[in-house]
Amino acid sequence: MVGETRIARPGRARRPGFRVKLEPTISGEKLTVCRVANRPRKWSARATPGAISLLAAATLLFAAVSADAQEPRLFFESDGAGIPVVLVADWAHDTGSWFRILPLLRAPERRLIRYDPRGQGRSEAPADGDYSLAAHRADLLRLLDGLEIDRAHLAGTGLGGSIVLGFALEHPERVLSVTAAEPRVEWEASDRDPWSQLLEAWERIGRPTLGEYTSVLVERWLGTEFATRNGWVLPWYDLMLRRQRAADLIASMRAWLMESAAAPPAPSGVPALVVFGEEGMTAAEGEWLESAFPGAWRVRIDGSRHEPALDAPEELARRLDEFWQRAAP
Numbered sequence: 001m002v003g004e005t006r007i008a009r010p011g012r013a014r015r016p017g018f019r020v021k022l023e024p025t026i027s028g029e030k031l032t033v034c035r036v037a038n039r040p041r042k043w044s045a046r047a048t049p050g051a052i053s054l055l056a057a058a059t060l061l062f063a064a065v066s067a068d069a070q071e072p073r074l075f076f077e078s079d080g081a082g083i084p085v086v087l088v089a090d091w092a093h094d095t096g097s098w099f100r101i102l103p104l105l106r107a108p109e110r111r112l113i114r115y116d117p118r119g120q121g122r123s124e125a126p127a128d129g130d131y132s133l134a135a136h137r138a139d140l141l142r143l144l145d146g147l148e149i150d151r152a153h154l155a156g157t158g159l160g161g162s163i164v165l166g167f168a169l170e171h172p173e174r175v176l177s178v179t180a181a182e183p184r185v186e187w188e189a190s191d192r193d194p195w196s197q198l199l200e201a202w203e204r205i206g207r208p209t210l211g212e213y214t215s216v217l218v219e220r221w222l223g224t225e226f227a228t229r230n231g232w233v234l235p236w237y238d239l240m241l242r243r244q245r246a247a248d249l250i251a252s253m254r255a256w257l258m259e260s261a262a263a264p265p266a267p268s269g270v271p272a273l274v275v276f277g278e279e280g281m282t283a284a285e286g287e288w289l290e291s292a293f294p295g296a297w298r299v300r301i302d303g304s305r306h307e308p309a310l311d312a313p314e315e316l317a318r319r320l321d322e323f324w325q326r327a328a329p
Contacts, residue, residue: 071139071142072118072119072123072124072125072126072127072139073123073124074115074116074118074123074124074139074143075095075115075116075121075122075123076095076113076114076115076116076143077095077113077114077115078111078112078113078114078147079106079111079112080106080107080108080110080111080112081111082107082108082109082110082111083109083110083111083152083153083176083328084111084113084147084149084151084152084153085105085110085111085112085113085152085153085154085155085324086113086114086115086140086143086144086149086152086153086154086155086164087112087113087114087155087156087160088115088117088140088154088155088156088157088159088160088161088163088164089114089116089117089120089121089156089157089158089159089160090156090157090158090159090160090161090182090221090306090307091120091158091159091249091252091253091256092120092210092217092240092241092244092249092253093120093121093157093158093160093240093307094116094120094121094122094240094244095114095115095116095121095122096121096240097157097240097307097309097310098114098309100309100310100313101309101313101316101317104313104314104317105317105320105321113143113147113152115143117136117139117159117160117163117252118131118135118136118139118252119131119245119248119249119251119252120244120248120249120252121244125245125248125251129251130255131251131252131254131255131256132255132259133162133163133166133256133259134166136159136163137163137166137167137170137171140154140163140164140167141167141171141174144174150174151173151174151175151176152174152175152176153175153176153177153178153179153324153327154167154168154175154177154178154179155178155179155180155181155320156179156180156181156183157180157181157182157306157307157308157309158181158182158183158184158306158307159184159252159256160180161179161180161181161182161183161184162180162183162184162185162256162259164178164179164180165178165180165183165185165272165292165293168268168270168272168293169264169268169292172268172269172270175270176270176271176327176328177270177271177272177273177323177324177327178270178271178272178273178293179272179273179274179275179320179323180272180273180274180275181274181275181276181307181308181309181316182275182276182277182306182307182308183274183285184256185261185284185285185288185289186260186261186282186284186285186288187257187259187260188282188284192257194220195253195257196257198213198216199250199253199254202246202250207246207247207250208246209241209242209244209246210241210242210244210246210249211238211239211241211242213241214234214237214238214241215234217237217241218233218234218237220305220306221305221306221307221310222305222306222307222310222311223305223311226305226311261288263288263291264288264291264292267291267292267293267294268292268293270293271296271323271326271327272289272293272296272297273296273297273299273319273320273323274289274293274296274297274298274299275299275300275301275308275316275319276298276299276300276301277300277301277303277304277305277306277308278300278301278302278303278304278305279305280300281298297323299319301315301316301319
């Protein structure tokens with residue numbers, strides 16, 4: 001069953017809004033996911049009890065669907081039609097973290113898919129506590145299989161970047177191109193230690209929500225100067241962090257810190273774009289990327305820290321458009 005309803009705002013019929021298209025959860029041996037696809041729409045001046053009931057019923061339908069114990073249910077959003085592009089968010093970020101760049105990436109020939117990695121946003125945590133990159137890659141594979149997508153452009157930031165790079169090496173036949181922004185290919189002590197200290201502090205003070213660390217995390221991801229110039233940053237991050245399950249995020253970060261990039265068995269032939277901010281990449285990361293993706297494009301975005309989709313969306317979108325045109329099938 002597919003339900004569709006318009007959200008009403010009486011007295012503001014001309015104000016832009018959203019048409020919410022509700023689709024049943026896709027379930028099967030390899031995939032259990034749900035979708036809410038938002039499309040620009042004018043507000044309707046009328047709301048009916050039936051429409052509101054339909055929205056509530058569909059929400060309950062999503063919540064009631066069971067997931068395999070070893071395969072957590074994933075939440076994703078999708079809009080557009082055409083060549084699929086899958087966007088994978090950084091650690092502790094959700095599908096909403098693409099809000100600044102999505103309008104710049106939309107095109108008639110492009111389908112944009114975003115999903116929350118396991119244990120983040122509205123995706124379920126794994127029952128077995130497995131947050132390894134291998135498990136994340138398996139989630140991405142079942143997402144593609146469940147949506148019947150043979151090949152797609154993949155793009156990820158931070159943790160998402162590490163996931164898509166590994167996936168392109170493991171399943172090159174499923175990837176049109178891969179873009180990784182600020183991936184952590186190999187953790188150095190200077191990068192790992194601050195995160196380890198945060199994890200220890202979280203345990204020591206009673207496992208609060210990560211909203212208690214909003215300022216610290218924003219400084220890491222975007223920098224204080226950017227947050228000061230843009231008043232939306234701190235409230236937006238605070239809300240996003242507080243509505244997620246801190247224990248699941250902490251477990252995910254612990255697992256990620258334990259990962260170490262192994263030498264690829266063979267170079268990938270997948271076209272690759274690697275984006276770094278003002279800190280650049282380490283020598284070890286450069287060597288690994290060259291061995292895994294020879295000839296990969298390397299782009300540095302000055303003024304960006306670790307989340308270019310948020311602090312440099314125009315530049316990142318321009319680079320992606322140029323790259324995807326070059327890598328078009």
